[in-house]
Amino acid sequence: MVQVQILMVTTQMIHCQVKERGSQFSCYITFVNGKNKVHERRELWDQLRQIHSIMQEAWLVIGDFNSVLSGNDRINGQPIHQAELVDFQDCIRDIGVGKLNRKGCQWSWCNKRDAGDRIYSNIDWAGKEQNCIYLYEQGKRVLEPKQIEQEFKGFFQSLLGTSASEIPCINIAIARDGHCLTKEQQQLLSAPVTMADIDMAVKELPNEKAPGMDGFPADIQDHIQDPHNKIEAGSGLNCGTLSGKKGLRQGDPMSPYLFVLVMEYLNRVLKKLKDNPDFNYHLKCSRNNITHKCFADDLIMCCRADRVSIRLAMDRFNHFSEVSSLKANMEKSVLYIAGVRKEFKEMILEEMQFTLGELPFKYLGVPLSSKKLTVQQCMPLIEKITARINCWTAKLLSYSGRLQLLKSVIFEMQTYWAQVFLLPKKILKLIISACRTFLWTGRVEPSRRALIT
Numbered sequence: 297m298v299q300v301q302i303l304m305v306t307t308q309m310i311h312c313q314v315k316e317r318g319s320q321f322s323c324y325i326t327f328v329n330g331k332n333k334v335h336e337r338r339e340l341w342d343q344l345r346q347i348h349s350i351m352q353e354a355w356l357v358i359g360d361f362n363s364v365l366s367g368n369d370r371i372n373g374q375p376i377h378q379a380e381l382v383d384f385q386d387c388i389r390d391i392g393v394g395k396l397n398r399k400g401c402q403w404s405w406c407n408k409r410d411a412g413d414r415i416y417s418n419i420d421w422a423g424k425e426q427n428c429i430y431l432y433e434q435g436k437r438v439l440e441p442k443q444i445e446q447e448f449k450g451f452f453q454s455l456l457g458t459s460a461s462e463i464p465c466i467n468i469a470i471a472r473d474g475h476c477l478t479k480e481q482q483q484l485l486s487a488p489v490t491m492a493d494i495d496m497a498v499k500e501l502p503n504e505k506a507p508g509m510d511g512f513p514a515d516i517q518d519h520i521q522d523p524h525n526k527i528e529a530g531s532g533l534n535c536g537t538l539s540g541k542k543g544l545r546q547g548d549p550m551s552p553y554l555f556v557l558v559m560e561y562l563n564r565v566l567k568k569l570k571d572n573p574d575f576n577y578h579l580k581c582s583r584n585n586i587t588h589k590c591f592a593d594d595l596i597m598c599c600r601a602d603r604v605s606i607r608l609a610m611d612r613f614n615h616f617s618e619v620s621s622l623k624a625n626m627e628k629s630v631l632y633i634a635g636v637r638k639e640f641k642e643m644i645l646e647e648m649q650f651t652l653g654e655l656p657f658k659y660l661g662v663p664l665s666s667k668k669l670t671v672q673q674c675m676p677l678i679e680k681i682t683a684r685i686n687c688w689t690a691k692l693l694s695y696s697g698r699l700q701l702l703k704s705v706i707f708e709m710q711t712y713w714a715q716v717f718l719l720p721k722k723i724l725k726l727i728i729s730a731c732r733t734f735l736w737t738g739r740v741e742p743s744r745r746a747l748i749t
Contacts, residue, residue, distance in 0.1 A: 304347070307331070308340040309359070311347055324351065328359030334380060337363060341387035348391040357393055365395075366679055376675050378682055378740075466619045470564050497549070562616045563590060566597065566609070575608050576600035591660055601636045606644060626650070632657070662716055674723045677713050681706055681730055685740045698738060702731050 297317045304311040308330055315322040326347065330337045344357065363384045364370050477485070566588045569575045578598040581587070587609070589596045597613070599605040617623045630653035633641055645652055656665035656673055663673050684690065690701060710727055713719060730740055 304343075306339075306343060308337070309343060323354040323356060326355070326357045326359075328357060328361055330360060330362035332362060334363075334383065337361075338383055341383055344387055344391050355393070357391075366676065370672065376672060378678065381679070463621065464618045466561060467565075467615075470568060471561060473568070474560075474564055501549075558620050558622065559590065559593075561620070562595075562613075563588075565612050565616050569599075569608060569612060572608055574604050576602060576605045594659065596659065601633050601640075603640075603644070606648070610648060630657070662713055669717050669720070671720050671722050674713070674717075674719060677709065677719075677723065678726050678730070680709055681727060682740050684709075685730065685734045690734075691738060693738070695735070698735050702735060706731055706734075 299315045299317055300312050301315070302310060302312045303324075308328065310327045311324065312327075313322060313324050324347075326344070328340065330340055340361075348355075361384065364376060364380065365384055365388070366381065370376055569587045570577075570585050576599060577585070577587070578600055581598050586598060588598065597609050599609050613624070626649055629650055631645060631648065631650035632653045632655065633644065641652070644650075656663040656669070658664070663669065663676070665673065684701075684705060690698070693701060710719075734740055
């Protein structure tokens, strides 16, 4: 049972305090129903800032804001302009709330028209104060240092994992199907490690990274030797030492090399699909024998939309997961399927436990689509450029500094996209306009200042 006390009521929100009876837990919840027009919602943003200025406890903001937060939050309809986003984005940054993760449908609103005229958008949001830790299983807030310490220990002990008594062996035939080390290279890798090698490796570590010879980074040692400096402990909690059961410590110099070796085995495992006569390529991939694309840990697997081919691809990936202990995050795994019956699509989704994705989707920071990109789909590029210009460090630059930032950073963002797509003319004009305004005024908002005086 809870007790609700309404503290503020306006035309666009209801702010209240919620207390749990029988305990000391309490929090604040603000229910939002934003108005349709941009200038009318500015009153809402000011009210949220006012509440944040006096907020001392946990705070949840939830409801229909009637505003999108980025260019990816609407499909079809009128293009999203930066003026629609800036007020909402500034408010979220000022009040210090973070978006809550959600599951289910990607879109929270549509106009329910025919497929050609249908508009999808995300205008319903839920955000929580970022400086709060909760025990969700018990439904109460964690405040005591000992409880926080136990939560951290439990989380990282689960993250580090447990030791395995045995691990399935890789397929030697697959591992040898490709470039392999020569005898000389194998002998070099198996050569004994000397104390001189260890001493050189430790001394070459960055100063702010892993501990040095005495257990402290090099910059700490220099700091201690300075008689004018002193070391003060922070106010954080000391949770003790957590021993890992498997894997490598974060920042270990061996980590990138082992990752490359493991992903190379995945590459060879998936390439073996072409030798199976029951596997059918995707229509656009058969000429080049493409079964997958992989960059770091971003993987795309391609095949024809039939049950046998999908199962064969998943069996290969499951074999890789068993021998490497690297498993896919099912919450981030998406299935893109087209040209099949609705019943078959639902069967595959239920069997594979994937969520259904929609085109376009992002890969390596750019949207992938089967059609020419629209202005709306290219708006994330404008948002990235605007966000970089609005960064506080950019506001302190001189004219020559702004020019250098445009040449070395901003234009490179456009070049990265232009290497993949033909950008619409309107997007190019928006980029030029934002860069020209930033160069002359140091801001992104349009200015009527004369370019030459």
